[in-house]
Amino acid sequence: MNVSPAGITAGLWTLLREQTLARHWELSDAVFAEIDGFAWVQGWAIIRYRTRHTYRDPRFDRVVACRTCGGDGAGEGGRECRTCKGEGLLNFFEPPDAGQARKIA
Ligand SMILES: [Zn+2]
Known part of the structure; x- marks a missing residue:
């Protein structure tokens, strides 16, 4: 050794x-x-x-704040945002025509 x-x-x-x-x-x-x-x-x-x-949770990668309302869900005149339907979030995996933007699918 x-x-x-x-x-x-x-x-x-x-x-x-x-x-x-x-x-x-x-x-x-x-x-x-x-x-x-x-x-x-x-x-x-x-x-x-x-x-x-x-x-x-990787599902959070699919969600982004709505650019139209800045993520608060409020639209013009106190109504809900038309883009995100008042949710304030958009889901990349749901087409805009699906009707609702959900927080998490
Ligand atoms: Zn919105």
Whole structure:
């Protein structure tokens, strides 16, 4: 075996760091297992970073604020906006002729 004492020390630190990271991910998986499972069933995106899990419903990517009314749903003369039917949001996956702009399909 041709390893200097510094090489052995560096190898031990690398091993400890890898084992610590592995335990960290195992603990994180155990803590967030139920929530991650719920998010997965719902079809949400899960972004994992160290001790933080962020969940996002991709259906929000389909929705945008109505440009005609600025997102408040109010049109001229106190009536509802004709473009978004007073919802203030437009859904990209619904054609304008569908009648209603829904907040989330
Ligand atoms: Zn509108």
